[in-house]
Amino acid sequence: MADADTRAKWDRIAPHFDFMAGRGAEARWKPFKQQLFSHMEGRILFLALGTGLDIATFPPGRDITAIDISPRMLEQARPRIEAYPGTIRTECIDVHAMPFAPDHFDQIYTSCTFCSVPRPVEGLRALHRVLKPGGGLFMFEHTGSRYYPFRYMLNAMTLLTERAGPAMNRRTVDNVRAAGFKILEVNNIFLDVVKTVTAFKAPV
Ligand SMILES: C[S@@+](CC[C@H](N)C(=O)[O-])C[C@H]1O[C@@H](n2cnc3c(N)ncnc32)[C@H](O)[C@@H]1O
Structure with a gap:
């Protein structure tokens, strides 16, 4: 899928996204996200x-x-x-085409993104480029499962969900590794499907 298509897909979803995300799920994941994001310090990129x-x-x-x-x-x-008690500067950019200098950020955070980025290993490689050596990548993600019957259910669901929104069967931990990061910790929150992943770029 071309990136103009990805942009158009998420533009279409935007007015309905909060309703689709669901208050229950947001409340359930909130403590895990708070814990993950509590590490924020230095020059921070939040993707998506x-x-x-x-x-x-x-x-x-x-x-x-x-x-x-x-x-x-x-x-x-x-x-x-506007309600955030700090500074959030936004830019409308495709992760595959970020204009930032190499090694620019101390840390990168993201949440429920690599279910949606069309070329996940390439997107993760782009993050690796702009992260400082020794810098951390902190992710909250849902992925495919290794276990029966969830693996098959998530594969089947992806046939429906990917056209309109996210894929449900991504192998995000493998993709993070394939992009050159070192995995520090994978913390399964719900089965092996919802998880936090902490990784880093090897120091030079
Ligand atoms: C499932 S939503 C998650 C949004 C938010 N992180 C959250 O959890 O509420 C996926 C987001 O990824 C963005 N996205 C998809 N492909 C992208 C890309 N190639 N570059 C940057 N953002 C992208 C979409 O526009 C969308 O906002």
Whole structure:
């Protein structure tokens, strides 16, 4: 799928995204996201801010560069960005074409993104390029499962969900490794499907 198509897909979803994400799920994942994002420090990139649902789980007072491919998602995020007690600068950019200098960020965060980025290993390689050596990648993601019957269920669901939104069967931990990161920790939150992944770029 061309990137213009990805952008159009998420622009279409933007007005309905908060409803689709569901209050229950957001409340359930909130403590895990808070814990993950509590490490934010230094020059921070947040990939795929979406409608800004994650902002409520950011620690206050940080200076964050947040990107997303969809201008309409970022438009929806505006009130949450304005309410954040710190600085969030947004740019509408495709992760595959980020203009940042190599080794620019101390840390990169993202949430429920690598189910959606069309070429995940390439997208992760792009993150690796802009992260400082020794810098951390902190992800909250849902992925495919290794176990029966979930693996088959998530593969089947992806046939339906991928056209309109995310894929449900991504092998994100393998993809992080394939992009050159070193995995520090994978913390399964729900089965082996919802998880946090902490990785880093090897120091030179
Ligand atoms: C499932 S939503 C998650 C949004 C937000 N992180 C959250 O959890 O509420 C996926 C997001 O990824 C963004 N996205 C998809 N492909 C992208 C790309 N290639 N570059 C940057 N953002 C992308 C979409 O626009 C969308 O906002």
